[in-house]
Amino acid sequence: MAEGATMTEPTEEAVRAEVRAWLQANWSPDLGLVEWRRKLVEAGWGAPSWPRAYGGRDLPAAMTAVVDQEIRRIGAVNVARTGIRSLAAATLLAHGTEEQKVTFLRASLTGEHAWCQLFSEPGSGSDLAGAMTRAERKGNRWIINGQKVWTTSAHLADWGLLLARTDLDKPKHQGLSFFLIDMHQPGVEVRPLRQMNGHASFNEVFFTDAEVLPEHQVGELGEGWAVATTTLMHERRGADGVGSVGAGATATERQGRIYDEERAEVATTMEPYKWYPQRAGRVDLILKRAKETGAIADPVVRQEIAKLLILARSAEWTARRARAAQAQGGPQGPEGSLGKLAASHVARAAARVHTMISGADAMLSGEDGPEKGIIAEILISVPAVSIAGGTDEIQRNIISERVLRMPKEPSIDTDRPFRDVPRNASK
Numbered sequence: 241m242a243e244g245a246t247m248t249e250p251t252e253e254a255v256r257a258e259v260r261a262w263l264q265a266n267w268s269p270d271l272g273l274v275e276w277r278r279k280l281v282e283a284g285w286g287a288p289s290w291p292r293a294y295g296g297r298d299l300p301a302a303m304t305a306v307v308d309q310e311i312r313r314i315g316a317v318n319v320a321r322t323g324i325r326s327l328a329a330a331t332l333l334a335h336g337t338e339e340q341k342v343t344f345l346r347a348s349l350t351g352e353h354a355w356c357q358l359f360s361e362p363g364s365g366s367d368l369a370g371a372m373t374r375a376e377r378k379g380n381r382w383i384i385n386g387q388k389v390w391t392t393s394a395h396l397a398d399w400g401l402l403l404a405r406t407d408l409d410k411p412k413h414q415g416l417s418f419f420l421i422d423m424h425q426p427g428v429e430v431r432p433l434r435q436m437n438g439h440a441s442f443n444e445v446f447f448t449d450a451e452v453l454p455e456h457q458v459g460e461l462g463e464g465w466a467v468a469t470t471t472l473m474h475e476r477r478g479a480d481g482v483g484s485v486g487a488g489a490t491a492t493e494r495q496g497r498i499y500d501e502e503r504a505e506v507a508t509t510m511e512p513y514k515w516y517p518q519r520a521g522r523v524d525l526i527l528k529r530a531k532e533t534g535a536i537a538d539p540v541v542r543q544e545i546a547k548l549l550i551l552a553r554s555a556e557w558t559a560r561r562a563r564a565a566q567a568q569g570g571p572q573g574p575e576g577s578l579g580k581l582a583a584s585h586v587a588r589a590a591a592r593v594h595t596m597i598s599g600a601d602a603m604l605s606g607e608d609g610p611e612k613g614i615i616a617e618i619l620i621s622v623p624a625v626s627i628a629g630g631t632d633e634i635q636r637n638i639i640s641e642r643v644l645r646m647p648k649e650p651s652i653d654t655d656r657p658f659r660d661v662p663r664n665a666s667k
């Protein structure tokens with residue numbers, strides 16, 4: 241840039257014209273999926289708001305939608321954004337070393353790495369800072385021992401975001417560190433769990449002398465809680481009903497090598513999330529079902545439908561307002577908790593209204609049930625929204641403390657060495 245010149249942000253028209261010309265010159269459905277995504281990332285169109293060094297173009301966040309529109313318009317395939325990889329990317333952008341960003345951010349966009357989140361343990365879910373999985377430094381390695389649970393997609397993951405205890409003599413929040421762990425190694429055992437809705441999307445994960453390289457520690461030693469908080473804030477934002485880690489990937493019917501590869505990828509990586517639309521309550525089916533069954537004629541049912549639709553719309557608009565504020569550069573804050581809590585109210589209200597509409601038929605699962613069993617799946621899937629990513633009660637605690645500035649919950653275990661804190665399953 242010439243001396244004295246000022247940086248101006250490119251206009252929407254300029255970005256649109258540039259990406260359009262680039263796509264015209266480069267897009268081909270005969271390319272391999274990863275080959276094409278590497279090109280997109282190399283040119284910076286995969287994550288336009290990221291820095292150039294990691295596959296972006298330093299553009300304002302609002303330009304991502306413009307680039308995405310152009311990619312869709314020409315029928316091209318976009319980068320991989322679904323699953324825990326989006327949380328891994330957000331966490332590394334905020335806390336990763338230069339080397340970690342260069343290594344992992346591009347590979348998350350090309351879809352070469354699938355991720356899982358190794359936070360919850362049998363004795364620490366809501367009380368996440370009570371995690372007991374140990375990371376001990378031996379020579380030039382971290383050695384990991386312990387157990388995680390509820391780990392979505394661990395059976396498909398190449399890498400895991402791991403929260404582990406590195407110091408038992410520090411108070412509980414200060415003795416945790418954050419690591420990236422290679423899931424394909426002998427000390428990592430993944431055992432699938434079957435849920436009451438029949439799906440098996442999460443797992444138990446056991447670590448027995450598993451290894452982590454020192455360069456795969458994220459953030460400073462003992463600062464794992466701050467790093468994990470970043471991951472969780474992004475997860476909760478994604479749980480506001482506008483979009484989630486389990487939403488977004490649908491394969492097209494188009495013909496060509498790249499579309500076949502994309503369909504295969506979606507079928508595998510989205511398998512654990514197949515029931516996620518049902519866990520959100522399927523508000524979209526309410527009016528259709530009410531009309532089909534004749535329940536729409538019942539004034540009490542109509543009243544409940546109206547209440548539900550008002551709740552769902554206001555939750556959506558609140559979430560969109562928070563997203564818009566962030567797109568203008570606002571920080572990711574506790575409003576994620578508000579959105580998550582609202583989404584869980586909507587899901588439970590929707591399940592109740594579906595039951596009013598379908599009556600006892602709502603209990604029929606499988607092909608013979610209403611909507612081929614979807615209604616029954618809604619009823620047994622919605623409780624998950626009130627648990628995953630932090631329970632409703634935990635969101636209320638966060639809102640009361642950080643939004644309403646109410647006094648903190650009394651704590652009996654944060655001001656002494658974690659070793660001395662009485663707990664279940666202590667060794």
Ligand SMILES: Cc1cc2nc3c(=O)[nH]c(=O)nc-3n(C[C@H](O)[C@H](O)[C@H](O)COP(=O)(O)OP(=O)(O)OC[C@H]3O[C@@H](n4cnc5c(N)ncnc54)[C@H](O)[C@@H]3O)c2cc1C
Nearest residue numbers: 357358359360365366390391392624627628629630631633
């Ligand atoms: C679909 C799904 C996917 C998940 N995926 C992952 C994943 O990929 N990775 C991962 O690490 N975890 C995952 N989880 C786990 C999830 O984060 C935990 O289940 C959640 O944090 C709750 O922890 P818990 O199950 O141990 O319940 P507990 O913490 O034992 O809570 C039990 C009950 O006590 C209440 N409670 C606890 N503490 C308080 C308090 N201080 N104040 C008021 N009430 C309280 C809770 O609200 C709850 O009702 C997933 C969960 C679900 C349902």
